[in-house]
Amino acid sequence: MKLYDYPQAPNPRRVNIFLAEKGIKVDRVTVDLGKQEQLQPEYIAKNPACDVPMLELDDGTCISQIRGITHYFEAAYPDIPMLGKTPAEKGLVEMWEHLATMNGFLAVAEVFRNTVKGFSNRAMAGPHNYPQSAELAERGALRLPNFFKDFDQQLAKNEYVAGDAFSLADITTLVTCDFAKWIKAEIPEDCSHLRAWYTKVSDRPAVKANP
Amino acid sequence: MKLYDYPQAPNPRRVNIFLAEKGIKVDRVTVDLGKQEQLQPEYIAKNPACDVPMLELDDGTCISQIRGITHYFEAAYPDIPMLGKTPAEKGLVEMWEHLATMNGFLAVAEVFRNTVKGFSNRAMAGPHNYPQSAELAERGALRLPNFFKDFDQQLAKNEYVAGDAFSLADITTLVTCDFAKWIKAEIPEDCSHLRAWYTKVSDRPAVKANP
Numbered sequence: 396m397k398l399y400d401y402p403q404a405p406n407p408r409r410v411n412i413f414l415a416e417k418g419i420k421v422d423r424v425t426v427d428l429g430k431q432e433q434l435q436p437e438y439i440a441k442n443p444a445c446d447v448p449m450l451e452l453d454d455g456t457c458i459s460q461i462r463g464i465t466h467y468f469e470a471a472y473p474d475i476p477m478l479g480k481t482p483a484e485k486g487l488v489e490m491w492e493h494l495a496t497m498n499g500f501l502a503v504a505e506v507f508r509n510t511v512k513g514f515s516n517r518a519m520a521g522p523h524n525y526p527q528s529a530e531l532a533e534r535g536a537l538r539l540p541n542f543f544k545d546f547d548q549q550l551a552k553n554e555y556v557a558g559d560a561f562s563l564a565d566i567t568t569l570v571t572c573d574f575a576k577w578i579k580a581e582i583p584e585d586c587s588h589l590r591a592w593y594t595k596v597s598d599r600p601a602v603k604a605n606p
Numbered sequence: 607m608k609l610y611d612y613p614q615a616p617n618p619r620r621v622n623i624f625l626a627e628k629g630i631k632v633d634r635v636t637v638d639l640g641k642q643e644q645l646q647p648e649y650i651a652k653n654p655a656c657d658v659p660m661l662e663l664d665d666g667t668c669i670s671q672i673r674g675i676t677h678y679f680e681a682a683y684p685d686i687p688m689l690g691k692t693p694a695e696k697g698l699v700e701m702w703e704h705l706a707t708m709n710g711f712l713a714v715a716e717v718f719r720n721t722v723k724g725f726s727n728r729a730m731a732g733p734h735n736y737p738q739s740a741e742l743a744e745r746g747a748l749r750l751p752n753f754f755k756d757f758d759q760q761l762a763k764n765e766y767v768a769g770d771a772f773s774l775a776d777i778t779t780l781v782t783c784d785f786a787k788w789i790k791a792e793i794p795e796d797c798s799h800l801r802a803w804y805t806k807v808s809d810r811p812a813v814k815a816n817p
Contacts, residue, residue, distance in 0.1 A: 444705060456694050460700065461704075462700035462701065462704045463697040463698065463700045463701030463704065465700075470690075470693035470696045471693035482679075483667050485680075486661070486675065486681075487667070488677075489674045490671040490674030492673075494671065521709075523752045525749070528739070528742065528745060530739040530741040534742070538734070541733075541734045545654065545733075548654070
């Protein structure tokens with residue numbers, strides 16, 4: 396089994412923290428996004444979505460997307476669950492991971508990919524070229540403060556994003572807070588619950604091992 | 607347990623087909639999106655994301671988002687799996703469901719919510735108001751043909767979207783094809799594999815029971 400990885404980028408980091416939390420070691424192949432290696436024909440043949448990370452199993456099956464890779468590992472290595480234990484916990488982790496992805500991670504990506512000059516015709520990851528949109532960058536910048544505020548409210552009532560246990564929902568939220576620094580945004584001062592949670596989860600060994 | 611539902615809308619339909627496929631019956635409460643009942647204080651108190659569907663368990667736990675609700679039911683009622691059986695199948699279902707959501711369903715929603723007059727300050731579902739973006743509507747219209755083509759290629763090699771078995775990835779893809787009709791888009795003539803798959807899955811009893 397091989398994980399195609401580029402640890403400097405936020406999406407691979409989500410999987411790398413997840414694997415470190417579960418104590419899973421896996422062989423890695425670097426796909427240098429700076430050199431656009433994800434758009435080379437031999438990589439596209441394995442992963443038509445042209446993104447990283449991607450997991451290639453020993454039988455040649457290729458699984459991409461954070462959800463795909465994390466659910467594979469959660470099912471194959473159920474010890475140290477990161478996607479919930481009971482049916483209700485599983486539902487809540489999926490719910491909050493989805494909200495973190497859609498309202499946080501994507502809001503930052505909307506700003507980043509639609510403003511950085513190097514992405515002038517690459518406003519979305521993947522096989523297709525799309526022009527940048529100033530309106531979408533503006534909307535992302537409007538959305539991010541609402542994400543911080545909404546998650547601050549959730550963390551006022553819960554120790555972790557999806558409830559009592561650390562989960563993939565925390566990982567996505569943490570990586571979003573760090574990804575936000577790429578667009579010079581930070582957790583607002585008045586989001587005290589989110590800030591305290593951020594300090595706490597940033598100190599976890601699996602997070603410090605994947606900075 | 608109660609499912610807050612509005613069967614006319616595409617997102618609730620995804621869960622309704624999923625439940626029908628699994629043979630699960632559940633009490634329902636209608637939340638009339640046409641009357642903006644999802645923005646009433648008593649609903650927001652249960653579901654701060656202000657969207658439908660939402661599942662309220664008997665202990666008061668509220669689970670929203672398609673992923674949250676479907677993973678709850680898959681774990682609580684594992685018979686007739688809709689999210690894969692083996693670890694590899696589970697990974698592939700998540701991967702393809704994510705791609706269908708992000709590249710198909712969202713592309714249609716980008717066009718719909720950013721062009722229909724009734725959504726002039728409601729370009730996104732949820733608690734926050736955002737203005738419509740003509741650029742985002744244009745981008746959605748560019749993305750949808752690529753979604754159809756990419757999924758046609760996947761269905762040229764596979765009986766169902768995520769492989770050999772019907773899954774939630776098929777449900778999201780099917781609902782996306784029907785949602786596209788709302789913006790007067792259809793599966794292109796040259797996407798013969800996607801068209802044949804669409805005809806086949808539209809004929810399933812669970813789909814016909816949730817038109």
